Amino acid sequence: MSSIKMNIQHVYNWLPEEDILRQGPTATACNQALYDGSREGSDFLGWVKLPSTITEDQFKEIEDAAVSLRSACKVVVVVGIGGSYLGARAIIDALNNSFDWLQTKRERPVIVYAGNSLSEDYLYELIKYLEDKDFGIINISKSGTTTEPAVAFRLLKDLLEEKVGKSEARNRIIAITDAEKGALRTLATIEKYKTFVIPDDIGGRYSVLTPVGLLPIAVAGFDIRKLVHGAATMEKNTGANVAFEYNLSAIYAVIRNELYKKGKKIEILVNYHPKLHYFAEWWKQLFGESEGKDNKGIFPAAVDFTTDLHSMGQWIQEGERTIFETVISIKEPNYKVVIPHDNQNLDGLNYLEGKRVDEVNKMAELGTRIAHVDGGVPNILIEIPKLDEESLGQLIYFFEKACGISGYLLGVNPFNQPGVEAYKRNMFALLEKPGYEEETRAIKQKLSDLYKG
């Protein structure tokens, strides 16, 4: 099986190789801390050895649940937000047909998502769409108390029970949550839903290889064993015992931290296949929540090329020089499309006749890389052999491990997200949630001071 590759030659103008190598021992110590739990966040290291420790029974239980949901449903709604949805969506979108929801002869349900916003129109339109569909729900929340998925689930549960009755609804709802805590656990126990547990020691953004990601991915019809196998390969290749020069995650972690120290405050994750859009969304949460704290951290951004070359390309080429790019390149597309001859050649494209579209895409990729490097943007290239389960599994673990090491190199706890609570507190205070009386009084005072006069 081929492995992902990383080309870092286009960072050397900013960061000489010896500067990278000098950080090797520090990065290896950070990696070691992920195994011995000697640094902050040691309660959340369950993801480190997860790929190599998933058992046959665990695979089987997920696959069986997927088969039964698939057989009962034409549509499955994945309810969740942040780490409880982005991993599944990243992999399903990357592997699915780009027009999946338009396919009529289907063997697999359409997957749709809910609980990832508070948009009333979205929920209205979803409910209308589902009214005449055989649908089921995978409800995912680690804490079991997050507002967005809870609101969506309440509505969808009502709809499903109204359509098929309480007893059949029970067969079509699966809950993935904490083993004991939270409102979703209580609800699942009372309603007797099939459940899967999110381990205590795995945070949401590191949970894609638990049932959180694996169940929706299996329901969508993809091979979770290959996905986990890819991740396990990367687990082995990035172990604390692997020398720094060969440890891609450690090298990537060092490069981004050293570039950050040199004023490169924004990292742009680039893809040349729009199917990877949600992979970038997953990556943004992984790095954004892990590193953005203590007034520090690279801002993780993402673009889809060549699409965004026609919108953001100008900024990247000539805007403030505080950015670097990490490109995910797919070596071999899954299908072949050749550019045809045209007798009139009015579009002037006959010079491309007989070439695959991917050859044009690859030249756009190479041309852009050279232009951006010339324009002062360091470039890291990550190449995956194909867009398949194995490669995506490698990529997931590559970034997870890099993120853990990178957070420790930066000197933050990469496994908490205390800042996310600030908006929730204000929202609860404004909504006058019981228990928030003091906060309600304070925020009302603040608002009246702000808008006085």
Ligand SMILES: O=P(O)(O)OC[C@H]1O[C@H](O)[C@H](O)[C@@H](O)[C@@H]1O
């Ligand atoms: O799975 P849940 O507990 O519902 O959390 C879902 C998401 O929301 C939170 O506010 C956190 O910022 C995320 O890290 C988390 O992934």
